[in-house]
Amino acid sequence: MPKTLSEKVWDAHAVDSPLQEQARRAALAEGGEAAGEELLSERTDLLYIDLHLVHEVTSPQAFEGLRLAGRKVRRPDLTLATVDHNVPTQDRDKPWLDPLSTQQVQTLRTNCEECGVPLFDVRDGRQGIVHIIGPEQGLTQPGMTIVCGDSHTSTHGAFGALAFGIGTSEVEHVLATQTLRQARPKTMSVDVTGRLGPGVTAKDVILGIINRIGVNGGIGHVIEYRGEVIRNLTMEGRMTICNMSIEAGARAGLVAPDETTFTYMRGRPHAPKGEQWERAVESWAELPSDGDATFGSEVVLDGAQLVPYVTWGTNPAQSVTVNERVPDPETLPPPLRESARRALAYQDLKPGIPIRQIAIDKVFLGSCTNGRIEDLRAAAKIVAGKQLAAGVKAIVVPGSGLVKQQAEREGLDAVFTAAGFEWRDAGCSMCLGMNPDILLPGERCASTSNRNFEGRQGPGGRTHLVSPEMAAAAAIAGHFVDVREVL
């Protein structure tokens, strides 16, 4: 039977369990027909997990659970931890201001030490956002199953891995068993045809997709992104797109591996070497969806029609293109009106205002969505030789220590600081405001992150999601501008 990419990865990781079958039959005999029916019609599979990424926020209760039950981490060698959510992005060597953040990071250290889990700690040059470091180290590979207690785990799908976020109880389950019990997802293909115009980025593609299918359009689905636009994207761009799959409600997002994937991976620390590499590439080449495979649903977008997007509301589907105006909730379809009214009140925006007239206070360049080297290069190009608009504060937070080093080798840090941006250390930072980098109440931010939820970047803060190029252009102008006019 023809299969899609995600079905191939799923089937290759479903643990065949005769013991489970036996247990079910025993329950059937003992518990009578009702119990048996419940058990035998089960729609979940026990999936083996190839890579488990761990960070300080969603893991302490999981390790504690293991300890209380007297259980061990089954495969510390398939587990990698780092600190990203809480860490300050400046003055790291001084005592941290927040004792709770300090305690949470210290707890992760102790847990990793006790359980033998490798940790990229604050002073490790490889430390960074968990979804940046996996690909960077070559640990993220096509055809793997990858989980992490973080919804943006979908990022790793850019390599043709099945990667998704889990909660803390599931983190504990994976630590103890290296497996996860999951319901088989539905499949969806999103085909982005044609070619993108200049100044239109991967971020605009995914904002356009979310605008089209809505924040719940992907519930229960794994999305496979296909089409000419996706094939022509770099790995960084594909990661940006897969990263925000969760913002459409999807379980995961994937892109079929190809030469672009292999070129990115070759020579990375954990990528296969020598003859192993050749054999790995051969097996990865079999992963793409079969030509006659069918998807549960299919969406097609014309890439040539896409232009830079700016979100105006408080969910990632509430967006328009840069030359449009803030919509009037009364003109939207009835189910969208109430949340649009609430969003405009929270964002302090009036219907009909041109997006380009919205003035900003802060700019955040970074996150697992847009904190990679290519994002920083693109933003630096816009910023070079210019100055931040009066009154605007801007920070650049590289996604990892290695991204930071690379950017510094290329002189990007000097470009940003000369323009008045602050150049910081790696972490999640202002994407979710768990560290000191937050918006103050009422402040408005052009952000390259993934969520514009109420209070996400700080209580009372107002977020507009954009591409790195658009954020950079807004930082210089002091309000949103069409980046295509300043390229």
Place this chain on the structure above:
Amino acid sequence: MRQVRTVRGKAIPLDRANVDTDQIIPARYLKRIERTGYGPFAFEAWRADPEFVLNNRAYDGATIMLTRQNFGSGSSREHAVWALEGLGVLALVGSSFADIFKNNCFQGGLLTVELPEQDIDYLMARAEELPNSEIVIDLPSQTVSVADGSWQRHFDIDPFKKYRLLRGLDDIAMTLEYEPDIAVYEAKRSERLPVTA
């Protein structure tokens, strides 16, 4: 896992779509290393508004929350489930739930019931009009009813989830019973797959 059979109680009508987990529990409260103590911070920003439904004393003691589509979207934080439990919520009845959130609810034994939008309309209106009226969710028969018996609906649930909820089975203990099968799978994994250590 907590054993679940029946949940009976007053219902809080939280009549908003796409409620994300940042609203349920803001990130700045995720720094604790315990599973409890999140209730006081649940919906913190919205609770600042005296008109917000959770500030209405008429719903004090409610064990059921009525929700709209895509409830629990966004971040995977299980702290959202712990925060709802901290409010005394034992079951959610809504038109749809975000995937990761739904899994997290199941892990904690917080029952999620999905009904068509028009049924949610009915329950919302009723809860707003009659805050003291109770709802009964019965897992064995997969039904939601108003306590006076005047209205009842059937709901779907994954049979295996139902089996485990009714018995309060420990997920990890159950999987570990199949450990030999996991070991067989593990032995056949390709040697090319990466290790972190």
